[in-house]
Structures are given as structure tokens and as C-alpha cells.
Amino acid sequence: MAADRMGWAIGLMTGTVLDGNIDIAMIRTDGETVAELGPFAFAPYPAEIRALLVETLAVAREWGFSGPEPEIFAKAEDAISVAQAEAVLALLSANGFAPSEVAAIGFHGQTVLHRAPEAGRPGRTRQLGDGARMAAITGIDVVYDFRSADMRAGGQGAPLAGIYHKALLERIDGLDDTAFLNLGGVANLTFAGAGPLIAFDTGPANAPVNDWIAQHGLGEMDRDGKIAASGKVDEARLAELLTHPYLTRPFPKSLDRFDFPSTMAQGQSLEDGAALLTAFTASAVGKALDLLPKRPRRLVACGGGRKNPTLMAEIAKRGRVEVVDADALGLRGDAIEAELFALLAMRTMRGLPSSFPTTTGAAEPTVAGVIAKAPG
Secondary structure, X not given: OOHHHOEEEEEEEOOOOOOOEEEEEXXXXXXXXXXXXXXXXXXXXXXXXXXXXXXXXXXXXXXXXXXXXXXXXXXXXXXHHXXXXXXXXXXXXXXXXXXXXXXXXXXXXXXXXXXXXXOOEOOEEEEEOOHHHHHHHHOOOEEEOOOHHXXXXXXXXXXXXXXXXXXXXXXXXXXXXXXXXXXXXXXXXEEOOOOOOEEEEEEEOXXXXXXXXXXXXXXXXOHHHHHHHOOOXXXXXXXXXXXXXXXXXXXXXXXXXXXXXXXXXXXXXXXXXXXXXXXXXXXXXXXHHXXXXXXXXXXXXXXXXXXXXXXXXXXXXXXXXXXXXXXXXXXXXXXXXHHHHHHHHHXXXXXXXXXXXOOOOOOOOEOOOEEEOOOO
């Protein structure tokens, strides 16, 4: 690709796990390959914005795409757009970059509700994020609303990570025997070793166990998987949970954060419930691997869940697969989701598709995102 198509892009991601951070990553890319990895940072949200988002997600579930949007959406959208724009400017300043040196920002926004299409019912998705507001604050072109075009094309709207995961698999010479596993609120898998690019959501990742811990008043997560490690998995109950039809449904397929809730562990002790939910996530990954045309030998794990040694061990055991932290292969496991949206932004600016029939189920390859041009 011509060198003049390479440019610095910034990706922004805040996941459904609500860890309170804005993930910001810079890469130099043409939307197809990555020439250079730039700065990466976590920018914590102010406590009041995190509380606002928790409330917004709860209201969104009650709304369920029925009737007018709740008023809280506009308040939350403005708050996160301004906070993330300011975080971008802070990252640039801290690393000696001027806004004029950045070709585009990929602004994922905050998913508040995602409903995959079903027979007789179209899919819907809503990410809060005002690209025009961010472009005005930063002076940089912003690409946002990455999922809606795909859903209009009949796709699931997720996962979008496949095209970037494939680039990373090429970077580590892992196309033939390796798959990528992102462990965020939901887990998604990418495989490119046997024919067309495949990507889909395997099941939950951190969301159910995080919610379980929070409901017991013990913080926001099972840090290092210690609570799950101290519990005992009810194997009979796990086997029953694993009969859920989603787990054997053919791909492409996608999930909302709350499709597999913490109530799966209802009635269990704190420790046993955490163990059950962790084992369920791991077993769902194993069932996903069975759906692939060729079972990979190795998984490269990224996202926050890779820092949970109990979850990683359970995936290896129950998924019957080697699991490697992305960091061990010279990748930036914490930055990959944000890097993804930097790459997708550049693809959109160039008119390149980011979703495909074998990743989201769109009828044809689809360009993702809406471009908000910087003023002036």
C-alpha cells in the first residue's frame, strides 16, 4: 500500500464490562496493515460518569428498543463524548503529537443495548457517542456508529474485531493453527486458518462474574480469579447451562452483555457461584471451537479476562486448547480493542469494508461507521 495512505489514527473503546476506563490507542496504519504502534493509555472516567453509565444501561434494558429513547441517553452521550475527546487531547499532548498529525479517530462509543436479528425480527443496536461533538472539540475527523450499517445490511452488528485480529495473526505467523479470543464483557473469537475469515461471540466473558461479585458488595470484579478458585463448580448445573441453544447455533452470531446474566448462579454461595460462572465462560469457548472448520491448536487471549488466571486455566482445561496471553507474543493485550477502532476508522475513511458475511452475517462486505468531519 502506498506510504501516503499510512497515517496516525486513534482508537477509543469503553466496553460493556464498565471497568471505568477509556481505552485509547494510536497506531500508524492504512487500514490494512499496521506500520507502527503508538501511545496507549487508560483514561479513567470521573466517578459520576461511571455511575451515570451504570444507570443508563439499566434504563436501556427496561427500554428494550420500545418507544422513544430514554432522556438519560442524551445526557450520557454528551458526557462520554466530551470526556473521551478531552482524553484524546490529553494523550496527544502527553506524547508530543498535534491534532493535525492524526488522520482519524475511531470512536466506538458506549453500547447500551444490542439485539441480534432473529427470524421475523430485525436486529437493533445503540451505541452512545456523538462523533460531531468529538470532532468539534479535537479538530480531528471522527468515525463513529460502527455497527448500524452492518445491521441494515442484515448483519449482527458484531463482532467487528475479525479484520484486525486477522492482521495480528499474520503478524505472529499464526494464521494456520491459532485463533484470537477477546475476553471483555462478552467473549468473541476470530479464526482465519481455513478459508474465509470467521468471527463470532462465543458466550459471556467477564460480565456475569463481575456482576456476581458486585451484587455481593465485594467490588467490581473477581480480581485474579481468587474467589472462583476458592469455590467448587456444580458440574451438573454447569452441564444444564451448557444446553443453551446459543452455544451450538451456527455462526455468525452475537450477544448482548446481559444475554447470559449472573442469575445463572442464583442460589449458589459467593465462591461456588463465581466458580460456576467462570467455568461456564470457559466451556462456552470450548463449544465455540468445536464449531470451527478446523479446531485451532492455540488461542491468543486479549482483553481484561486474560488477567484472570482462573479463567485462563479453565479455558485451557475445558476448551482443550493452549491459551497464550497476547502480551507474551509481543502484542498489547490491553490495547487491542482500542487499536481495532483506529484501524476500522482508517478503513472507513478509505471506503474499505470492515464486516463480512462470515463475521457478522451481513449480506455483503460492508463499510462500517459514519464520518464526522472536523470543522474548518
